[in-house]
Amino acid sequence: MFDIVSWLFPKLPFPDCYTLETSSTSIRNIRCVLQYRGCAYHGWQIQPKGHTVQGIVENCLSRILQESIRIKAASRTDAGVHALMQVINFRTTSKLSTGKLLKGLNSLLPKDISAIYMDEVTNEFDAQFFAKKKTYIYLILNTQQRSPFLVRYTWQIFSTLDIESMQKGSKSLIGKHDFSSFMGAGSDVKNKVREVFRLEVKKISPLIVIEIEADGFLKHMVRNIVGLLVEVGLGKRKWDEVRKILDARNRCMAGINAPANGLFLKEIKY
Structure with a gap:
């Protein structure tokens, strides 16, 4: 809910x-x-x-x-x-x-x-290195009606998204993987392996909420995942292509980078 x-x-x-x-x-x-x-x-x-x-x-x-x-x-x-x-x-x-x-x-x-x-x-506590899980949510406004209240906090997609296909595609990303295909340019991170514990795509009309929990994230990783899932929802990609794109470890294979304004850091667990 x-x-x-x-x-x-x-x-x-x-x-x-x-x-x-x-x-x-x-x-x-x-x-x-x-x-x-x-x-x-x-x-x-x-x-x-x-x-x-x-x-x-x-x-x-x-x-x-x-x-x-x-x-x-x-x-x-x-x-x-x-x-x-x-x-x-x-x-x-x-x-x-x-x-x-x-x-x-x-x-x-x-x-x-x-x-x-x-x-x-305690003296040893470090907000960055002691974090065990991080959760982000992304809000998509999926309606043809414009909202002056939500425009700054959502990505509006006017065409109806296929939520079921997005949910199927998202399951391929759960687990421990090399997420190079979803890393933004300009990052010097050597280890691209991250573990995604949970990735949910929920429709709460007129919003679609994408929630992802992991042990950490690469640069633009969440927004690139959202971009690909939106392409799946629009029918531009098939849901079973998501796993192939993940395994390719090639940023050029993945989807567009979703706008920043729909993304929220939701929770940190220690």
């Missing part, structure tokens, strides 16, 4: 085994959960001339804590991609409570970025 409330207000899995009740070190490790709309940003990661989410958050934290703050994130979302649950961690010498820090951070952040949770964690 499509439950937009649970997406926007996620039931967080924290506190967990990494949460500290009391601090015993001079340098504290702080974990924070962020939500943001990616429309106005050149992605998560800091760039020399780009307006990024990381840059904004680091600047706000540095102002509050009066020291240079560098943060690590569970997932580096691309330009235009949104996050319902981005997990970060950073280190500080400040004794400011996490409650006051959370409130102060939200007072400085722009309206399209929000900090929804913060706690102090």
